[in-house]
Amino acid sequence: MKHCIASMIGVLLMMVSAVASAELKIGVVDTERILRESAPAIRATKRLEKEFEVRRQELQKVSAQGKALQQGMEKNSLPELERKARERELVRLNQDFLRMQRELNEDLNARRNEELAGLQERVNNAIQQIANGEKYDLILQEAAWRNPKIDITDKVLKLLADK
Template identity: 80%
Template sequence: MKLRIACFIGAVLMAVSSMASADIKIGFVDLQRIMRESAPAVRASKRLEKEFEGRRQELQKVAAQGKALQQALDKNSMPEADRRARERELVRLNQDFLRMQRELNEDQNARRNEELAGLQERINNAIQQIANTEKYDLILQEAAWNTPKIDITDKVLKALADK
């Protein structure tokens, strides 16, 4: 994938250099930085954190119950019938914990993907607005190297903060 992008960038740069007489304006956006630092990304992250906090706490309670039960079993100071019952309870708790953890991860991933899709659309709209306003011919979102002179990430972050 990166090889294809590098080839595409190389072809674009060769085409750009062959049009030396024409003024071509190129910009670069650090998408990872925008996903970390933009106001909508931070709000989405906090929203997801808050949405799943209760389920994470519930998962921690089940883990603590399992740990307490395991410690009780390790003491070896109970009758054999009680020991077997507690071992079965520990197996059930472990299964519940693994199921709850799997479901939480799946739900978190699904919600994160929903949030990222909306965020990606907002980012693309902000980039397109800047490109149209400032008459950019090409804006790259991925590059092996770029100069700060063409980096417009701060402009995109500002545009996203205004919304």
Template identity: 50%
Template sequence: MKMNLPRTLVAAAAFAASLQVCAAQELKIGYVNSERVLREAAPAKAAQSKLETEFSRREKELADTASRLKSASEKLEKDAPTLSETERSRRQRELQEQDRDFARKRREFQEDLNQRKNEELAQVVDRANKVIKQIFETEKYDLILQEAVFAGPRIDITDKVIKSLNGGASK
């Protein structure tokens, strides 16, 4: 055990010396809140609006179908005591078939929406990364982080990125 103590002291001294060197060089570090960029930047808002327009008709159709299915189910439940066994079974089968068809359409809608959302977000992320790289190079940053547990406002360059994206939103 006593043999490792000098090694530990040497390692600690080397680490402390490296921290002093880093402090003397003054690193320029920036932080970008990617979530905020994807929520507030004009290209991200435009992509969201585009998706809403593209999928609103299908979403309304699904809502209408869900409403019709609910009404049909309530009607069957209300009419069940007066229906013959064969008629009740036939209507239950029809309702189940319509429900399966509805579930398939809803699943396809969600898959299509997710795919398109990923495509649109990928374009926004690509543009944001180009802006971040441009800021990195022109303002001579040593490091720009996009994910951090904590970041002070002094190094947060999110507003710069959003402003730059908004200025180039007509692309």
């Protein structure tokens, strides 16, 4: 019985040793680069710019009105009543500007997050396709440092460009 258990332990040790000595195929992807340079990311950025361009222009228009009003107040010596009316108008414009800016930023961030979620799904599918096709054992998306030999970011970018 002892001999049988010792044999089984020996066989297990040899199997573990063989698995440990087998070479692992590891890849690393620079996610930030993918989100900056991939064709879907560039298209998403252009969509967002186009979608929010009108609101940005409105914001710039309100800003220009406020600046013009303030410059007009500084240049001209106005009667007290008119100066106070312009000050109230300037305060109102400033409040409108800040509200519009906050709403724009909130809406833009929400849409950006939607676009990023869809993009991340496409990136993950591309990585999985590469992993299955090239028999990777492990692919990391975040690393403090990566050896260029195991960086597969270019492969992911190429695969995303084809879609």
